[in-house]
């Protein structure tokens with residue numbers, strides 16, 4: 042329906058200060074969309090991905106688009122050359138032309154666009170030599186030219202410091218320039234290239250001009266025949282290096298053998314993958330006055346508490362004198378405190394309310410146990426409050442299965458979430474082998490978390506979470522989001538209130554325990570921004586500049602750099618850029634300064650649901666069009 046589509050587009054325009062225009066299939070004419078005349082100099086982003094555009098791009102389209110920052114024409118059937126008036130778009134940062142039928146040599150006009158950051162011309166019919174002119178684009182970070190017909194050698198691109206590069210499947214030959222040798226093989230395959238990361242060039246013994254050995258500290262190539270003096274220098278240098286290495290190695294060995302086998306070492310050996318955690322748990326137990334090793338931290342911690350407080354205490358806690366866990370609802374009583382004491386455990390982390398442990402019970406189940414600190418309220422009040430938490434039941438909440446209360450020890454038992462927290466996923470291991478967090482996963486997590494919070498808010502006007510942040514969004518194996526830590530803010534004393542999470546806290550919240558649903562919405566807005574930008578609200582850069590994440594995003598968007606705020610990993614899935622901007626807008630709305638301006642959590646959840654639905658539909662259309670979807 043054209044009217045609602047138009048409204049949506051207008052909303053998008055206002056989302057970024059009225060300066061961004063998105064064109065879609067219904068808008069084939071470049072400055073007219075559904076009857077809306079658009080002013081050229083206001084167009085900052087032009088997205089026409091996969092809308093079956095064909096034929097030559099007419100000359101004259103770009104002449105007036107001098108403010109254009111992003112141009113996306115990917116996934117079409119455009120033919121011919123790039124029109125010369127693209128040179129007028131001197132502010133262009135992102136140019137996505139991949140997967141068309143464009144031909145001709147790579148036009149020198151591109152090298153007069155000094156602000157280009159991302160250039161994707163892959164999967165076209167570009168031919169001719171690989172131009173040296175790319176060296177003019179000193180801001181360029183992404184250069185994709187794969188699957189074209191480029192000929193000859195790759196020039197030195199010494200003026201560039203690229204993050205992403207691909208020239209696979211062309212007709213290139215010669216050696217891979219030194220500066221590009223850090224990229225993986227995949228970036229070069231399907232050519233007649235040689236040298237790192239590919240096989241050595243013929244006749245190259247590792248000292249050819251393209252070999253790192255033959256390059257001096259300034260990156261200048263050396264003559265092939267080394268002088269006798271140079272050879273002597275290399276030999277002496279190598280011997281000195283070897284001696285130094287051997288010395289450091291011997292020192293390290295001595296230091297290690299000098300250590301005695303403490304509890305920490307035992308714990309480390311038993312849990313090599315959780316060295317730090319085990320170490321922490323030992324000190325945790327020691328601080329609690331307990332005994333035992335890090336291997337069974339919960340056992341030791343609870344044992345310490347129980348032995349320290351005596352039998353009377355347990356009687357006080359459980360009425361009947363038995364050391365019992367209190368289970369909720371229909372949760373099967375699969376284990377008891379004794380089992381928990383015997384469980385092997387490791388520290389998951391220290392939070393505001395205490396330390397969390399992963400405990401593997403002998404009978405099989407794995408649970409997360411939270412040892413609360415600073416519980417100052419009476420036992421009666423604690424039991425009442427925790428009972429309310431225990432009755433919360435929703436697929437997007439981490440279920441609280443049981444609790445234990447004595448004078449000195451309060452334990453909460455939750456389901457263990459194997460994938461860990463969203464925070465760890467976003468900011469932890471960025472290395473190879475990690476599942477890329479694409480739009481589908483991120484928007485799914487956003488929706489799940491929104492539904493979980495929406496459920497909490499539906500329990501009463503004054504029910505709020507109070508501590509929404511990415512380490513409290515836990516994930517199942519299939520990346521379903523579960524909100525954790527709800528209801529705890531009301532159990533603990535003022536010293537443990539979550540005030541160190543300033544990055545998420547709404548501006549009107551002065552007492553961290555007095556949070557409202559609208560304050561939760563604010564925190565959720567920050568969480569959405571974190572999901573979209575990949576930046577933690579406590580990001581060093583933000584702190585350096587003295588701004589919070591919402592303000593940073595707003596300033597970038599106001600500067601008309603909308604695409605620049607998104608996490609690079611997300612931008613690889615560019616066919617959803619429109620939905621990403623909509624989610625960004627929602628995030629900004631949630632993080633509004635004034636509580637009344639923020640949407641309710643159910644509006645938020647509905648919104649995410651809708652924009653996910655439209656992106657999924659677009660995805661299916663795209664898959665039919667072309668299964669390889671960069």
Ligand SMILES: Nc1ncnc2c1ncn2[C@@H]1O[C@H](COP(=O)(O)OP(=O)(O)OP(=O)(O)O)[C@@H](O)[C@H]1O
Nearest residue numbers: 389390391392393394397409455456457458462512
């Ligand atoms: N049920 C669980 N399953 C898996 N990991 C968990 C579970 N509960 C907590 N964690 C992880 O344990 C660590 C400590 O959690 P905890 O909730 O104690 O502190 P936090 O979330 O860092 O801060 P805060 O207490 O302010 O919420 C976090 O990394 C969290 O993701």
